[in-house]
Amino acid sequence: MPRTEFDASYYRRFYSSNPVHDRRSVATLASAVHAMCAWWDVPVRSVLDVGAGPGWWRDWYRDQHPDVRIASVDVSEHACREYGHQRRDIAEWAPGRPYDLVVCHGVLHYLDDRRAARAIANLARATRHVLYLEAPTADDLRRVVDRGATDMDVHARTGEWYRSRLGRHFVQAGAGLWVAKKGGVALYELERTR
């Protein structure tokens, strides 16, 4: 049962030396995700970063696409004060209007099953077209992640647990990209995983 407090010591521990990703790698990822949205003709006019932490997605959009309306939220009082986000718990909150692109990078594995399921439903409400989601599964935690850099005090769930819930609202395109079923993007059969 994780008891993570997202206070100053958490961000010092996981973001100062040897972070799992850094500003530069997030810039690479953000530019790839933005380009995939463009390929699918998704007009990215608004972006919501959920569990934004240091705010690197928000910063990339502000630098590279200042015309895009970007909102960043986090449950951590420290992160909100330090990095300038709105304080929101994604298990309890969804925005009043959807965003074209929603990012939830490295967040859901901190929530227990009940709260993670509610968070997925709220992410679905929040997403007009595309969700970028990264959350390590039990298998990733066992075999893939760098244990020296990764917070292992998290909820380990199967990929199927996530897929079955996300699949109610999204089509999985792969590489962390999920296309909202209610949006207008039609993927070719071999562009999607199922």
Ligand SMILES: C[S@@+](CC[C@H](N)C(=O)[O-])C[C@H]1O[C@@H](n2cnc3c(N)ncnc32)[C@H](O)[C@@H]1O
């Ligand atoms: C591993 S950090 C990821 C930060 C950032 N997304 C990144 O990829 O660098 C996890 C973040 O999720 C936030 N978080 C955890 N539970 C949350 C929740 N229920 N609602 C919103 N944010 C949450 C934490 O405060 C923390 O900033």
